[in-house]
Amino acid sequence: MIKDVVIREYRPEQDVPAVAVLWESTLGATYPVSSRVLYSRIGYRPGVETGDGWVAERSGRVVGFILADHDQTAQGVSYGMVSTILVHPDCQRQGIGTRLYRQVEQRLCAMGCTEVHATAGWFRFWSGVPADLPDAVAFFQRQGFGLETETHDLIAPLDGPGRLPDPVNLPAGFTFGSLQAQDLGALFAFQQMEFAGWVPSMLKILAEGDGANILVLKQDVTVVGSIQTYTPSSKWRGPNVVWERLLGECLGGYGCVGVARAFRGQGLGLALCVGAMHHIARNGGTCCLIDWTNLLEFYKKTGAVDWRCYKRGSKRLVKE
Template sequence: MAHHFAIFEPERDLADLVTLWQSTVGSQWPLSAERIQLVLNGPEAHHFALREEGRLIAFAATFQSPRGHDKVGHLAALLVAPDKQRRGIGSELHDVAFNYLQQQPGLRAIQLGSIYPRFWCGAPTNLPVAPFFARKGWHLDEIVYDMVRDLRDFSIPTRIVERMQREGIRFEVATPETIDALRAFEEREFYNWLRAVNYMASVGDYQDLLIAFDGERVVGSLVTSSPRSNPERTDVIWQGLLGEDAGSLGSVGVAVSERGRGIGIALVAYASEILKQRGVRNCYIDWLVLTDFYGKLGYENWRTYQPSWREL
C-alpha cells in the first residue's frame, strides 16, 4: 500500500517524534527533544513523517551537504514504530527518502548516516538493522569506531612532552590572530575540514581549535568540544550515556610532510589535558578507524558503525 508521507514540521511533530525515538532506538541511543531538534536542523534538511490515525509511526531524516568540492545527500535516520515494523513501511519510506535525494540537483553520492550534524555515521551495529539496509542495496563491509576515555586519571606522558621539546613543536588554541593561518593549513592539507573550522570561528569557539606550530608554521590541528562550547554544536550528543560533562576531540590532522614526528599523538594528548582542565570527564572521539593510534593514550572502543555510501 502506498502511504502518504508528510513533510516533518517540528512544531507539530517533534513531541511525537521524541516518543517514536524512545520506542525504537531510545534505550540504546537516548536523546532529549532538544538534541534531536538540534541534529534535525542540519543543512538542507528535508524530513518525512507518517501518521496513522493521528499517531506518528514512521520518520526519515535527510540532509545535503558539501563533501570536498562535491555535494552529497544523507539518509540521516529512519524509524518505524516497533508494532508497525515488518509491514513494508520502512522499505517504502526508505525509497521515498532515497528517491527524494536522488532527484536533488548536483548530488554526487548518498550516505547512510550523515556527517555534521549526525545521529550516526553509518548503521549502528548495536541495532539489528544491517539486514534491512543490505536488502535496500547498501554495502556494509567496513566498521568504524567511537572511542572514549575517562580523563580523570589522564596526564600527558613525559615522553610526549620531551619529544615535542626536541622537535621544537608548541601547541596553542586558535585566536583571531592565528585563525587565518589555520584556515590556510586546512585548505591545503584537509580541505574537507575547512568548513568545520570556519563554522567554529563563526560561533566564536576559537578555544576549541588546537594548533601545532613549528616556529610560525602550522603543522597540525584538531577540534575539541566541551560543555563550554557553543550550545548549537553537536560534536557530542550522547550525554545521556557519557554524562553532561562529556567532551570530544576529532579532525586530528598533521601535514603530510610532518608525519612521523609524534605531532599527531601529541595533539591528542595536549587536547585531552586541556579538556580535562575544562572539567570534561568522558572524552569522546567518533568515526575513526585508527584505534591503535588513540589506544596509545588509553582511549577504548565504545560503539561501532557500518558506514555506507552510494555514488550517483
C-alpha cells in the same frame, strides 16, 4: 496494515516533539538522546529544507521519521546522507521504513544526487549504521546499501587518578594551545592545504563562537597541526558529544586530528591528542569521545578504548 499509514513531509515547527517521543520509544533503551542534541539536529537549524524529512502517521500519531541531508563534493558532485530513520517498534516490518526511505531517495535523485550515504554529515547522530542495531543494518542492506566497511568510536575516561596521560613534551620551537585570532589565516591555509575536508567543521566551530576549542600546533608562526575539540559547554554540539545521555553530561570529545605531512612521525599527533584531552578535562569533561576512526592502535596509546563499531557504505543512485 500499511494502507492506514500516511506518509507526509516533515514540518520541524510542529513535528519535533512527536519525533522526540518516537525516538524515546524506539531507541530510548539503546541510543537515548538529550533534548539539546535532538532539537539542534532535527529542529531549527540551517539546511533543513522541505522534503528532506518525512513522517509516517497512523491514526494521527507519528510512528515513523526519516531525515536526510545533501551536499556537494569539492568537484561539484551532489550526494545525499540519511541522518536518521525511526519506525515505532509496534509498526516495524510493515514496510513503513521502506516507504520513508523511498521518499528521500526520489527527492535526492530529482536533485541530481548520484549517491546516498547511510548516516553521515555534520548533523548525523552516528558515525555509520551501528553494528549493535542489526535491524538497522539489515534494513539498509535491503534498501541496496553496500555496508562494506567499518568504523569505530572510541572513548577515554578523563577523571580519576592516572586516567589523564601526562602532557607530551614538544620539541624545541613548537607551541600548542587554543586558536588565537592572529593565527586564523595561517590555520585556514593549513587546513585547506592539508585537510580540506575538515574545513566545514572548523568553520562551524568558529561560527558558534567556540574557536578556543580549536587547538593549534605551531612551529614558530607556522601552523603545522590542529585538532578540533568539544567540551561539555560547547555551543555547537558536534558529533562527538551526541551520546551525553549514555556517557554522561560531562562528555567532551575530539576529532579532525591532523599534522602536516612534513612533520609526521615525530610524536606530534599523539601530543595533539593528549593536549586535547587536557583541554577537555580543564573545561569540565570527564569522558572524551573520538568519533569515526579506524586508527584504533594510535588512539589506544592515549588510554582510549573501543566503544562502538559502525557499518559504513553508500548506494549509487540512478535517475529513472
